[in-house]
Amino acid sequence: MANLGKVILVLSVYALAFLAFGSLVTAGRNRREISFSKTLLAGFFLYHAVFQITALPFMFLQKPLSLLAMFWGAAAAAVILWSLCRFGKLWVRTAGERLRGLFGKERWGWAVLFLTGVLVILASLVYVSFWDATYYVGQVSFSVYTDTINQIEPLSGSFLQSFDLKHCLATYHVNDAVICRLFGIHPLIETKTVMVIAVMILTNLAYYRIGLALFHGKKSSVTLFLFFVFVLHLWTYSAYTNAGFLLFRTYEGKAVTANVSIPAVLCLLLDLYGGRENRQTWLLLLITVWGAAAAASSAMFLLPAMLAAGLLPLAAIRRQPAVLGKMVLVMLPCLAAAACYLLWHMGILEIAVRR
Numbered sequence: 001m002a003n004l005g006k007v008i009l010v011l012s013v014y015a016l017a018f019l020a021f022g023s024l025v026t027a028g029r030n031r032r033e034i035s036f037s038k039t040l041l042a043g044f045f046l047y048h049a050v051f052q053i054t055a056l057p058f059m060f061l062q063k064p065l066s067l068l069a070m071f072w073g074a075a076a077a078a079v080i081l082w083s084l085c086r087f088g089k090l091w092v093r094t095a096g097e098r099l100r101g102l103f104g105k106e107r108w109g110w111a112v113l114f115l116t117g118v119l120v121i122l123a124s125l126v127y128v129s130f131w132d133a134t135y136y137v138g139q140v141s142f143s144v145y146t147d148t149i150n151q152i153e154p155l156s157g158s159f160l161q162s163f164d165l166k167h168c169l170a171t172y173h174v175n176d177a178v179i180c181r182l183f184g185i186h187p188l189i190e191t192k193t194v195m196v197i198a199v200m201i202l203t204n205l206a207y208y209r210i211g212l213a214l215f216h217g218k219k220s221s222v223t224l225f226l227f228f229v230f231v232l233h234l235w236t237y238s239a240y241t242n243a244g245f246l247l248f249r250t251y252e253g254k255a256v257t258a259n260v261s262i263p264a265v266l267c268l269l270l271d272l273y274g275g276r277e278n279r280q281t282w283l284l285l286l287i288t289v290w291g292a293a294a295a296a297s298s299a300m301f302l303l304p305a306m307l308a309a310g311l312l313p314l315a316a317i318r319r320q321p322a323v324l325g326k327m328v329l330v331m332l333p334c335l336a337a338a339a340c341y342l343l344w345h346m347g348i349l350e351i352a353v354r355r
Helices: 002-026 036-060 065-102 108-125 132-146 172-183 187-214 219-235 242-248 253-273 279-295 299-318 322-345
Strands: none
Touching: 002 036, 002 065, 002 172, 002 187, 002 279, 036 065, 036 172, 036 187, 036 253, 036 279, 065 172, 108 187, 108 219, 108 242, 132 172, 132 187, 172 187, 172 253, 187 219, 187 242, 187 253, 219 242, 242 253, 253 279, 253 299, 279 299, 279 322, 299 322
């Protein structure tokens, strides 16, 4: 029961943190309501983008994990308190309207909650052991119990000679270690329960927003769309599909790339093609790509290809070369991470681990 209480507490803190960070982008001073789905997705990516900026100096200067945990805990708490003061009434008013809708005209929402709940339960209870869990969960465990940050090779337990930049630049699992330190939660519970539930909910929010864009806000069609996505996830999983990562390997950054980052980018591209473009759309695209690269190294190659496939035709259709400039700007976080990885792989860039 104590662990269950910690799971609920950490999930609540994550939800509040994502809402707080996301509101900095999606909530305006004169808004009467906000989109919780858009705000939570934006908050997830902005949270991880800012965390990456914060964590990398601590990591490369080889400071203790406990020091990073204290610093990030204070910084995140400050953002949450500031957002509460500025947007708290907006959150409460919007939440009240959404709850009234669930018991009124928008009862379709119960179907969406049911589908999400089934996937959450399946992913939380079905246990499949993959060899790479030793690496990713082990990386969090070694960081927590040695009070270091990515200095130990998880498969052997030996100290690294230099930082593994393929994995170190993506700080998703460093955040797991920080949360374990702050809340006294076991790494297995954080990686294989808390983040499994969080990623599953975020995945459904991303597909929900895709449905809104495709079906022009018609809620009955969106619900049917989510049902077919639910069916696809249950019956098309394999080692080579996103469903396999969503259901069985949700603790990995690749699961975030395949099931949260790519659908979130697709949703924003649909907004651009649908004429729902404004400055916020491009800002959200930049934040999403940056946060995706901060969460998983797989994003640094996949998302630039996806952006090129989506934005090159848009520039040609509109005959607007400025779209190409914005595309390059949005790609920069991934391109920077990819450049560091390639330099490391060629032996040019190396950051030694002092002992």
